[in-house]
Amino acid sequence: MKKSVSLEEAQSLLLDRAEAIGEECVSLLQANGRILSQDIKAPINIPGFDKSALDGYALIAADTVSAEPSNPAQIMVVDETRAGFPANSKVVPGTAVKLMTGAPIPEGADVVIKYEDIIRNGDVISVFKPLKARDNIISEGEDIKRGDFAAAKGMRVNPGLVALLAGLGIYQIPVYKQLKIAIMSTGDELVRPGEPLRTGKIYNSSLFGLMARCAELGAQPIDLGIVPDYMQSTCARIAKGLEVADIVISTGGVSVGDYDVVKDAMVAAGAEIIFWQVAMKPGSPMVAAVRDNQFVIGLSGNPAAAMVTFDLIVIPLIKKLMGIENPLPVKVQGIFADKFTKASPQRRLLRAKLERKDGLDYFLLTGNQSNGAMISMVECNVMLDIPAGSGAVISGQRVTGHIVGNISSVYDKESDLIYERKNA
């Protein structure tokens, strides 16, 4: 066991011991949001045949070489067809087939002219200019060719990929199994939301926040509830978690205090402790253990501290187990646009929101940065990384952050900090 590791050591010690879990075949719609476990090659061409890009007439370009407004080419319409129905007739010189968008190009034809560009009299159409072969024809395999790469192992399935694979006729695809994450909270002070609160007790928030985080990542959260601060009950609950889940997470019971039992319970459950304590604030009290490819993680009892270590250290582990190839959070450099007056003797992670204005990236703190503060987590999408030994962080200073949340509002000019506005 290593003690008091750096953030980067904590990340890599876990990633080094983790392998993507098994795969399964699921339907396209079930696969949406999951991670592909194998490359997929196109089994057919798309389009599967030359087809018309518009509603018009298929004919032979050579028939129109001398066409001009005063001397149009006169072509005989011999058949008509539409998408899904190949024409019964071939196109031979001097003839055309009327067709709709998406209809297969009849044998012999090499160009399509649209309705609006001809004049039709009975069965004869007049074409007023020379046509260029292949115009308005979508060629077989133009979008994707049989044997081409259609999707890569490690890609997250999204609606565009679902459409592409459906278009290739594929309806079941190989993805990594859904990760199961069992979560429990230790602490005699904890009460489940909805129940009455006696003096000195607090509502359990981490269990729910972490379950929601796991669901958002596409994993299946399993609620192991609140566990009393006793060795036996903690042992039993961790063992129960290991029976049903790939990762067991507990909050609380990992600091240096007298009532800490989680670490001993992990060992009793047969897990090997990988590290204890991470040299950063918040989040210092954290313990990680492994048993084969199953992990047991103890996080701080402080909700914000638990969330910081979860986002920066546990999510990369979750992503690697899910089959994601670059599981570490992306780093971003930006300008601190707030004030934080405390010195940071330890490396400190600040909860902030990334905003872009006039092409520059700014960081705003999302609220109170104490270990237990929860408001600051709601709008946090980036954790600023303040090196150990730093003084106050001043407005205008360049800092580095780790992206941990949804940055979809980054380009939104109307975006602002909701809590500051509402509780001003």
Added chain:
Amino acid sequence: MKKSVSLEEAQSLLLDRAEAIGEECVSLLQANGRILSQDIKAPINIPGFDKSALDGYALIAADTVSAEPSNPAQIMVVDETRAGFPANSKVVPGTAVKLMTGAPIPEGADVVIKYEDIIRNGDVISVFKPLKARDNIISEGEDIKRGDFAAAKGMRVNPGLVALLAGLGIYQIPVYKQLKIAIMSTGDELVRPGEPLRTGKIYNSSLFGLMARCAELGAQPIDLGIVPDYMQSTCARIAKGLEVADIVISTGGVSVGDYDVVKDAMVAAGAEIIFWQVAMKPGSPMVAAVRDNQFVIGLSGNPAAAMVTFDLIVIPLIKKLMGIENPLPVKVQGIFADKFTKASPQRRLLRAKLERKDGLDYFLLTGNQSNGAMISMVECNVMLDIPAGSGAVISGQRVTGHIVGNISSVYDKESDLIYERKNA
């Protein structure tokens, strides 16, 4: 009915007719990802009482005013406690209570000193420097005060908010109902993936891509399947959709061709046509109708054209019905870093990917831009808006885009175009 409207007209004609659907109360975990339908005020303070920030001793700061290394203050430990359990004893001058992180501050005490900073002999601790009142005490209401705004109507519930609300003891919250979206595809050429493909037929991709898109938005997609190109079957299927869904979407059957029946079927179903055709490429053939607060939308039979109009016009409608307050896609200016040689007589939307390098936003095309091309949708997160009458778009040119997809990889230096790399 308006004909050939602009993109902005299409968006606002629909938004003007739409109102957020009804609300319901669901559990916190079910609410994750949904939109709050009411403001929520904090029912209690967090923390609910003054508590210790660390493992240490609670005492009276005034007892330590003359403490120094050579002459420490000597304080008698009279009790001990931990999180969840108020101490039995008060702290009076000359006494202290040992406590754990999170424990309530005993009556009379006004400061906490950590274990490591004292020396204990029997029941007496030595304090070697004067302490500042309130140090290491987290004050009642420091994170959030009773009556403060805890969450705003229109916010999307995220894991941070789930944690905050759980911490406030709230376990059920009011959210807008889940939107139901029924989707069908018309076209005699269409075959469901997994079934055999005869000459001239193609696999239906839009139905699956759009269902996946709806699921990703948090709506419930309903599969109405493939409908033959006949008035009666289309009518019946639209009517069936209106019985179960808030929006009915069909693909195909909306261009000017002979076999188009969707528009007439909408009218037969009692819906009022709002507009037909949008002046842009791809996506021109589109029809929208309304019946009270229910919508019937006909999109192009070309998969990419259907996706473009869905993303730019239908998603804002979906978001407004879901209760989201700023439903229009966010615009971003950037530098075109690709080539597109075609002129654009019509306003054109190009499927592209937003990348950020050295503080600048770049746009890369995601592949073939023809109406039916599906590969270009997989990596598309932005649609570039090329004005009517433009010539070729050249590398280095500034263009505006609408953000339509996941931009989480924007800051990722390792991100690139997967299909270009794999099929190079």
